Amino acid sequence: xxxxxxxxxxxxxxxxxxxxxxxxxxxxxxxxxxxxxxxxxxxxxxxxxxxxxxxxxxxxxxxxxxxxxxxxxxxxxxxxxxxxxxxxxxxxxxxxxxxxxxxxxxxxxxxxxxxxxxxxxxxxxxxxxxxxxxxxxxxxxxxxxxxxxxxxxxxxxxxxxxxxxxxxxxxxxxxxxxxxxxxxxxxxxxxxxxxxxxxxxxxxxxxxxxxxxxxxxxxxxxxxxxxxxxxxxxxxxxxxxxxxxxxxxxxxxxxxxxxxxxxxxxxxxxxxxxxxxxxxxxxxxxxxxxxxxxxxxxxxxxxxxxxxxxxxxxxxxxxxxxxxxxxxxxxxxxxxxxxxxxxxxxxxxxxxxxxxxxxxxxxxxxxxxxxxxxxxxxxxxxxxxxxxxxxxxxxxxxxxxxxxxxxxxxxxxxxxxxxxxxxxxxxxxxxxxxxxxxxxxxxxxxxxxxxxxxxxxxxxxxxxxxxxxxx
Amino acid sequence: xxxxxxxxxxxxxxxxxxxxxxxxxxxxxxxxxxxxxxxxxxxxxxxxxxxxxxxxxxxxxxxxxxxxxxxxxxxxxxxxxxxxxxxxxxxxxxxxxxxxxxxxxxxxxxxxxxxxxxxxxxxxxxxxxxxxxxxxxxxxxxxxxxxxxxxxxxxxxxxxxxxxxxxxxxxxxxxxxxxxxxxxxxxxxxxxxxxxxxxxxxxxxxxxxxxxxxxxxxxxxxxxxxxxxxxxxxxxxxxxxxxxxxxxxxxxxxxxxxxxxxxxxxxxxxxxxxxxxxxxxxxxxxxxxxxxxxxxxxxxxxxxxxxxxxx
Numbered sequence: 213x214x215x216x217x218x219x220x221x222x223x224x225x226x227x228x229x230x231x232x233x234x235x236x237x238x239x240x241x242x243x244x245x246x247x248x249x250x251x252x253x254x255x256x257x258x259x260x261x262x263x264x265x266x267x268x269x270x271x272x273x274x275x276x277x278x279x280x281x282x283x284x285x286x287x288x289x290x291x292x293x294x295x296x297x298x299x300x301x302x303x304x305x306x307x308x309x310x311x312x313x314x315x316x317x318x319x320x321x322x323x324x325x326x327x328x329x330x331x332x333x334x335x336x337x338x339x340x341x342x343x344x345x346x347x348x349x350x351x352x353x354x355x356x357x358x359x360x361x362x363x364x365x366x367x368x369x370x371x372x373x374x375x376x377x378x379x380x381x382x383x384x385x386x387x388x389x390x391x392x393x394x395x396x397x398x399x400x401x402x403x404x405x406x407x408x409x410x411x412x413x414x415x416x417x418x419x420x421x422x423x424x425x426x427x428x429x430x431x432x433x434x435x436x437x438x439x440x441x442x443x444x445x446x447x448x449x450x451x452x453x454x455x456x457x458x459x460x461x462x463x464x465x466x467x468x469x470x471x472x473x474x475x476x477x478x479x480x481x482x483x484x485x486x487x488x489x490x491x492x493x494x495x496x497x498x499x500x501x502x503x504x505x506x507x508x509x510x511x512x513x514x515x516x517x518x519x520x521x522x523x524x525x526x527x528x529x530x531x532x533x534x535x536x537x538x539x540x541x542x543x544x545x546x547x548x549x550x551x552x553x554x555x556x557x558x559x560x561x562x563x564x565x566x567x568x569x570x571x572x573x574x575x576x577x578x579x580x581x582x583x584x585x586x587x588x589x590x591x592x593x594x595x596x597x598x599x600x601x602x603x604x605x606x607x608x609x610x611x612x613x614x615x616x617x618x619x620x621x622x623x624x625x626x627x628x629x630x631x632x633x634x635x636x637x638x639x640x641x642x643x644x645x646x647x648x649x650x651x652x653x654x655x656x657x658x659x660x661x662x663x664x665x666x667x668x669x670x671x672x673x674x675x676x677x678x679x680x681x682x683x
Numbered sequence: 684x685x686x687x688x689x690x691x692x693x694x695x696x697x698x699x700x701x702x703x704x705x706x707x708x709x710x711x712x713x714x715x716x717x718x719x720x721x722x723x724x725x726x727x728x729x730x731x732x733x734x735x736x737x738x739x740x741x742x743x744x745x746x747x748x749x750x751x752x753x754x755x756x757x758x759x760x761x762x763x764x765x766x767x768x769x770x771x772x773x774x775x776x777x778x779x780x781x782x783x784x785x786x787x788x789x790x791x792x793x794x795x796x797x798x799x800x801x802x803x804x805x806x807x808x809x810x811x812x813x814x815x816x817x818x819x820x821x822x823x824x825x826x827x828x829x830x831x832x833x834x835x836x837x838x839x840x841x842x843x844x845x846x847x848x849x850x851x852x853x854x855x856x857x858x859x860x861x862x863x864x865x866x867x868x869x870x871x872x873x874x875x876x877x878x879x880x881x882x883x884x885x886x887x888x889x890x891x892x893x894x895x896x897x898x899x900x901x902x903x904x905x906x907x908x909x910x911x912x913x914x915x916x917x918x919x920x921x922x923x924x925x926x927x928x929x930x931x932x933x934x935x936x937x938x939x940x941x942x943x944x945x946x947x948x949x950x951x952x953x954x955x956x957x958x959x960x961x962x963x964x965x966x967x968x969x970x971x972x973x974x975x976x977x978x979x980x981x982x983x984x985x986x987x988x989x990x991x992x993x994x
Contacts, residue, residue: 258799435780441783444781444783445784447784448783448784448785452784453685454781454784455685458687459685469685470686471684471686472685472686472936472990472991473684473938
């Protein structure tokens with residue numbers, strides 16, 4: 213499988229966006245790059261950007277490997293991509309609003325009713341509820357991959373509590389510190405204002421009672437969550453309180469923080485906690501993470517949750533194949549970004565095809581995330597394939613299959629020198645009451661193992677600074 | 684400010700100060716143990732360090748008899764109990780970990796670096812490198828922590844809670860140290876090198892040797908040491924100084940509210956401010972320090988009631 217390399221291009225010519233990077237790689241001795249790589253690691257460790265890996269010791273902290281060679285996209289590539297992302301988020305939000313109200317798309321027969329209403333991630337509690345500002349997905353992380361110079365495919369939509377934006381910002385900060393000269397040569401669009409844009413977005417969807425100066429807080433599951441660093445980072449950058457469930461309480465249809473000066477009302481909660489943990493009274497009674505009574509306040513409009521409750525039904529992998537249809541149905545437009553062709557294994561024909569071709573396909577759990585519970589056929593052993601076959605047969609509706617895409621590659625610093633490695637991209641889309649904004653950039657994840665297509669940090673992936681070049 | 688944030692700040696400050704005080708305590712014990720054999724009783728000096736912290740039983744359960752290296756390692760690196768330097772730095776950093784949005788980047792980085800470097804100190808490197816260089820390093824890191832806090836944090840509630848924790852801990856430590864030395868050195872004949880050396884070591888351990896000579900220009904007398912460490916407002920580790928800081932922080936934090944913790948602190952500050960050492964001496968310095976330690980405890984509890992359990 214010959215993958216498209218973003219720097220060299222199909223014809224082996226250095227792409228315009230990579231001009232500065234290629235010159236820099238050519239001119240910099242490998243030893244110096246290695247020194248800088250070490251320096252970067254020290255910087256990351258000192259800042260304390262670590263993540264916790266599930267399944268290791270509680271609190272075990274690891275660094276996500278950072279690759280010092282940036283990934284670049286040219287202005288026209290970005291223009292097209294960002295238009296496509298905006299379109300997709302509009303359609304997904306319209307879909308959520310629709311299924312929690314009139315359900316026109318189901319009536320029109322565009323999506324099977326059961327797919328939505330029997331989905332575990334559909335929240336009947338949200339039926340008929342008006343969300344402040346009419347927005348469900350304030351923050352989306354859409355994973356896209358490239359296979360050639362002209363095509364971006366959406367791999368998955370992350371509409372619940374997408375993470376990774378802190379790496380986008382810190383990767384840039386470290387890169388600018390290590391290689392200031394490089395930034396003097398290339399016109400890289402700035403991304404530092406992301407936290408500011410996020411705060412603006414969150415404030416725009418405050419309930420009406422909050423007036424002109426709404427109080428926003430970030431709700432985290434706490435220091436042992438894998439993304440805790442990011443929660444703290446964003447709260448700090450936005451200058452808002454970082455709260456845990458125990459810091460909040462509900463009284464008289466309002467949510468309050470416990471402060472040294474007594475209770476303080478909260479208007480918008482940017483929650484980085486999954487739906488089923490936000491309120492022990494409504495979901496898991498034994499969970500200590502949420503706030504008892506929060507759901508009831510939310511349903512009465514006393515507080516905004518961002519993202520809204522119940523957005524998971526729109527990013528579920530079994531609903532994913534219908535997103536292009538949503539774009540046509542709600543916006544009357546043709547989708548700018550394409551989906552990866554997907555077989556739904558609950559369909560007998562699709563299942564039969566997939567079982568015959570497991571060694572060529574990527575199979576994912578419909579509700580899985582983080583690269584856990586997935587099979588990459590071409591890289592799997594016979595035994596792994598057989599084990600997966602048994603799991604699929606036992607529960608076909610739990611899986612989807614996709615062709616193994618030839619993900620594009622970028623030059624990456626490896627043990628064997630600079631070599632191409634597969635990458636994906638997660639841009640972050642902010643959807644406020646009046647506008648959608650996308651900071652020009654995103655998180656590039658790179659599969660550091662040779663030939664590997666799995667970019668998740670929990671599976672040995674690293675990150676790169678992502679440059680969007682200005683005209 | 685969130686009550687939980689305030690609590691974490693308070694303990695971040697307390698634990699960092701405690702780490703520093705532990706190295707000071709170890710330093711004074713180390714100095715005392717260097718006395719010529721005829722005058723010295725090293726086991727008693729190390730025993731006294733454990734007694735001040737109230738962890739003699741925990742030590743003996745683990746190591747049996749008193750042995751210099753074992754005590755040093757126990758109080759520096761052993762994380763099976765909360766009174767080692769390493770445990771304190773772990774705790775300070777653990778509390779700060781949840782404060783990432785409140786602390787300045789520099790303050791977090793400084794604390795995180797201390798924690799990372801502490802992790803690299805082994806029993807072997809501690810004893811080989813010389814424990815006193817490690818104690819000096821801990822003091823430096825603690826000074827750096829306070830300096831970075833002073834010059835990078837907003838001087839708002841976050842700063843005041845940090846300061847509150849720092850000075851409560853320091854007052855507690857100075858009281859304990861002085862009480863223990865008053866007990867163990869009180870019987871020494873005032874003339875002769877031993878008393879001078881021992882009290883000198885106490886002064887050095889709280890960075891007060893030079894201050895003493897500047898203020899008193901005299902031989903070291905226990906009663907003057909007590910005066911310096913209890914009543915002198917200009918001496919940064921004295922009880923008076925600590926209480927000036929505590930009342931000042933509480934004034935800023937109470938924002939006009941009439942809080943019980945402020946009243947308690949004010950009462951103690953007044954006592955320190957208007958007492959004379961002769962008077963305290965006739966009452967018994969040790970007894971006075973017992974009262975202070977008791978009150979400090981009560982003050983800590985009341986601060987919790989007034990700020991941390993407001994709902």
